[in-house]
Amino acid sequence: MSHTAAPRPFVKMNGAGNDFVVVDALERPFRPTEDQVRALGDRATGEGFDQLIAIEPSETADAFMRVWNADGSMVQTCGNALRCVGWLLMEATGSDRVVIDTAAGPTTASRAGDRRVTVDMGRPRLDWTQVPLSEDMDTRGIELQVGPIDAPVLHTPGAVSMGNPHVVFFTDRQDDGFVSGSGSLVEHHPLFPEGVNVGFADVQARDRIRLRVWERGAGLTKACGTGACAALVAAARRGLTDRKAAVIVDGGEMVIDWDADTDHVLMTGPVEIERTGLLPF
Known part of the structure; x- marks a missing residue:
């Protein structure tokens, strides 16, 4: 007897044109393979996106945001997606401020008007070891x-x-x-x-x-x-x-x-x- 996964709802969103497929994984885990992500991201044959986003549970924040690029690779964070996820969470909770955890650490999103969101992206990391670079350079202007x-x-x-x-x-x-x-x-x-x-x-x-x-x-x-x-x-x-x-x-x-x-x-x-x-x- 074969078990096929139930279809999973998504929301297609964009922040200033940077577009995402956003999946609610708060109750049901979402772990696509790299091939699945690439197929889904294909603008000709899939849904088409710059990034795929899963909203997952978090013990320390309102949610955890997981990010895949269209090539199937998982990345730490995505600024425009944080605005979109922040807006979805604020709409769902009725709150004007939410905390979203990411692989790069927690961020705060708050309302800034009708469908406008401010995200606190934290401090920029400016040391060469934090970028990271493979050798010691002044990050104000690197030798490249x-x-x-x-x-x-x-x-x-x-x-x-x-x-x-x-x-x-x-x-x-x-x-x-x-x-x-x-x-x-x-x-x-x-x-x-x-x-x-x-x-x-x-x-x-x-x-x-x-x-x-x-x-x-x-x-x-x-x-x-x-x-x-x-x-x-x-x-x-x-x-x-x-x-x-x-x-x-x-x-x-x-x-x-x-x-x-x-x-x-x-x-x-x-x-x-x-x-x-x-x-x-």
């Missing part, structure tokens, strides 16, 4: 370049961990081919033992950054919440921006505030529900 040695097209990015590793290049070159080509080259560079998310930041004013991100394991996405946080931190450390700025991504806009008193990075942005559906497992 793309292109010819005597005329690099990109060089000396800032390095930041927001619970996951980021490098941020300051450039006004942000076309798809350039971001994809350079991002895929840097993502697996030996300097980054865990791989890295690659940001391309164009500082347009002291309170405005245009950002595109090549995400580790997901490629070019419409938004990356931790990437927006990393871009603001990297820019502020160089004196290019103030500690609070709007970060404009392909899918919308986020406000990032690196609070001087607490050293925490606060990310505020939109939440959108696209549709609901059922997974076969």
Whole structure:
């Protein structure tokens, strides 16, 4: 007698265009294989997403958020998904504030208006061992370049961990081919033992950054919440921006505030529900 798993409801959501399939695993464990995640993430034949999210029970927080990239790999956290999960939990509990645990540690989400959520992303990790890098460097500008040695097209990015590793290049070159080509080259560079998310930041004013991100394991996405946080931190450390700025991504806009008193990075942005559906497992 064969036992087939009952279909599992999901919610398709996005935060500034960064899209997710979100599964409630509070009562029923959810452990997809890498192949299942990849098949589900396929935009042609699956549901299509940048990340797959499971909301799991937690003994220390309102819930634990587990994150898989579209390539099947499990990652520590995802800033835009934290907003979406925070909104779902606040809607379910009637609360204006929830604590979400992740593999990168706990975070707090709070209401910031109609379908807008602020997430406290905590302190940026700025030491080379925390990013992590494979060798000792000043993370304000690390020794890395793309292109010819005597005329690099990109060089000396800032390095930041927001619970996951980021490098941020300051450039006004942000076309798809350039971001994809350079991002895929840097993502697996030996300097980054865990791989890295690659940001391309164009500082347009002291309170405005245009950002595109090549995400580790997901490629070019419409938004990356931790990437927006990393871009603001990297820019502020160089004196290019103030500690609070709007970060404009392909899918919308986020406000990032690196609070001087607490050293925490606060990310505020939109939440959108696209549709609901059922997974076969």
